[in-house]
Amino acid sequence: MPKKILLDSKKIDLILNRLVCELVENHKDFNNTVLIGLQPRGTYLIEKILDIFKKKYPNINIKSGILDFTFFRDDFRRSEKTLKASSTQINFSIENKNVVLIDDVLFTGRSIKAAMSSIDSYGRPNSIELLVLIDRRYKREIPIQANYCGAKIDTFKGDKVNVVWNENSKKDVIYIENNG
Amino acid sequence: MDKLSVDHLLGIKFLKKSDINLIFKTALHFKEIINRPIKKVPTLRDITIANLFFENSTRTKISFELAQKRLGADVVNFSSSSSSVKKGESLTDTVNNILAMKVDMIVLRHPNPGSPLLLSKHTNSCIINAGDGAHEHPTQALLDCFSLTENLGDLKGKNILIVGDILHSRVALSNIYALKLLGANIKLSCPLSLIPREIESLDVSIETDILRALKWCDAANVLRVQKERMEKSYFPNNREYTMLFGLDINKINNIKKDILILHPGPINRGVEITSEIVESNNSIILDQVENGVAIRMAIIYLLASKMNFSIN
Known part of the structure; x- marks a missing residue:
């Protein structure tokens, strides 16, 4: 199946702005809220979101970090491949904080489950919310859903949803392809 | 990989x-x-x-x-x-x-x-x-090299000195293998009676003048004299060993350069190294333990x- 474009840069930009508005509505001044991008792909999305905050809400000071949850995954030793970790950058306690986890695509939900276990290493948060750009509906293997969702899509088995971020944001694109 | x-x-x-x-x-x-x-x-x-x-x-x-x-x-x-x-x-x-x-x-x-x-x-x-x-x-050598890499970056071409009881030390042999793989130059310094036979075949050099060796190196890994493994005496007494090979502030001041100091522990303070050097800013001994x-x-x-x- 050829690549089918789901969202072009214009739509992505609109969605991201809407998601930021929703966050501001719920978290107001972000005094007690932290944004955490999930490795590997959520790190690009959180950068985009922080950029929008800087431009549209320069007075809001946001604490943010990057979380790798490799060592909390439930598929260790389940394949020939060694699970490869990425870096974590959280230089603050999340005790009693409202945490917003940020990832690009919500699929089986297993990554989010691992991320929620992993975030506990930094304290007991007051609440955890989830923001995703794409929600692949009906593909969940555990009961997890997003609080903030850019777009919901229906996919078939074997479909791969690719979010491509470019240095020039006018070339950002999300497409779907099926390899079999 | x-x-x-x-x-x-x-x-x-x-x-x-x-x-x-x-x-x-x-x-x-x-x-x-x-x-x-x-x-x-x-x-x-x-x-x-x-x-x-x-x-x-x-x-x-x-x-x-x-x-x-x-x-x-x-x-x-x-x-x-x-x-x-x-x-x-x-x-x-x-x-x-x-x-x-x-x-x-x-x-x-x-x-x-x-x-x-x-x-x-x-x-x-x-x-x-x-x-x-x-x-x-092996795990000691890996943590030693990891600690060195944290401080010196790539070890390729770096000069690393191992001082002490090479003959009875498993740390020395593992360190030599690991440092060689990472491309470092290695010198050993100790009484000749504590140098294993054929050690030069591992592409290491030997320097019995500790000051010359210290001046040459970027880091010195100091090993304990393992009395418990010695069936005979390899040097006259501890005092002579300390005088010739023990790291103290005089020797470090004498070389007029900053070098990293490592020690795998346990330390015999006052024998192979003085407390002053163990607790100096050059020492990464506790980093080794954490690493x-x-x-x-x-x-x-x-x-x-x-x-x-x-x-x-």
């Missing part, structure tokens, strides 16, 4: 440079984890590890146990003084009995060189060498990831 080329850690001699790089890269993640408010991950929750120590150990044993517990593994400890070994049981029998209780991995310290290799051939388990006689101590846990976590994680999960 994202996998170790070996199924056991028997010695640095069996590793490739890419293995060391993978261990270092993985250890960086574990170093971040052991500095979190909650330092534990559940990765190895389905793995049981037995620490078999047939020789005394404080640092290595605690470091291994912490590494295992922080990875979420179940741990059992064994020391030869309170075991059936005293009743004449062979090493292979002891280990096979422990493995029959569904243990997945063995960490072995043993006075006989080659005992981890023997076990790897006669048991069905993953073996980690935690020191075998005067042969190898030891991260390095051992990385090794256990990478070896465990080669053992595929079986529900049966």
Whole structure:
């Protein structure tokens, strides 16, 4: 199946702005809220979101970090491949904080489950919310859903949803392809 | 490469440079984890590890146990003084009995060189060498090199001095293998009676003038004089050894350059190194201890990831 474009840069930009508005509505001044991008792909999305905050809400000071949850995954030793970790950058306690986890695509939900276990290493948060750009509906293997969702899509088995971020944001694109 | 080329850690001699790089890269993640408010991950929750120590150990044993517990593994400890070994049981029998209780991995310290290799051939388990006689101590060498890399960057072309009892030191041999793989230049400094025969074949040089050696190096790894392994006297007395090879502030001031000081412990203060040097800014001895846990976590994680999960 050829690549089918789901969202072009214009739509992505609109969605991201809407998601930021929703966050501001719920978290107001972000005094007690932290944004955490999930490795590997959520790190690009959180950068985009922080950029929008800087431009549209320069007075809001946001604490943010990057979380790798490799060592909390439930598929260790389940394949020939060694699970490869990425870096974590959280230089603050999340005790009693409202945490917003940020990832690009919500699929089986297993990554989010691992991320929620992993975030506990930094304290007991007051609440955890989830923001995703794409929600692949009906593909969940555990009961997890997003609080903030850019777009919901229906996919078939074997479909791969690719979010491509470019240095020039006018070339950002999300497409779907099926390899079999 | 994202996998170790070996199924056991028997010695640095069996590793490739890419293995060391993978261990270092993985250890960086574990170093971040052991500095979190909650330092534990559940990765190895389905793995049981037995620490078999047939020789005394404080640092290595605690470091291994912490590494295992922080990875979420179940741990059992064994020391030869309170075991059936005293009743004449062979090493292979002891280990096979422990493995029959569904243990997945063995960490072995043993006075006989080659005992981890023997076990790897006669048991069905993953073996980690935690020191075998005067042969190898691979995890110590890896944590030494990791600590050096943190401070000096790439070790290629760096000058590393090993001072002390080379003859009886497993740390020295493992360090030589590891530093060579990483491209460092190595010099040894100690009384000639403590230099093993044929050591030059490992492409190391020997310098008996400690000041010349210190001036040459970027870092000095100071080893303890292992009196307990000496069957005879290798130098007249401690005082003479300290005067000629002990690191003190006079020698360090004399070389007029900053060098890193490492020591694998335990330290005999006032013999091979003075307290002043141990506690100086040049010393990375406590960094070595912290890195030891991260390095051992990385090794256990990478070896465990080669053992595929079986529900049966």
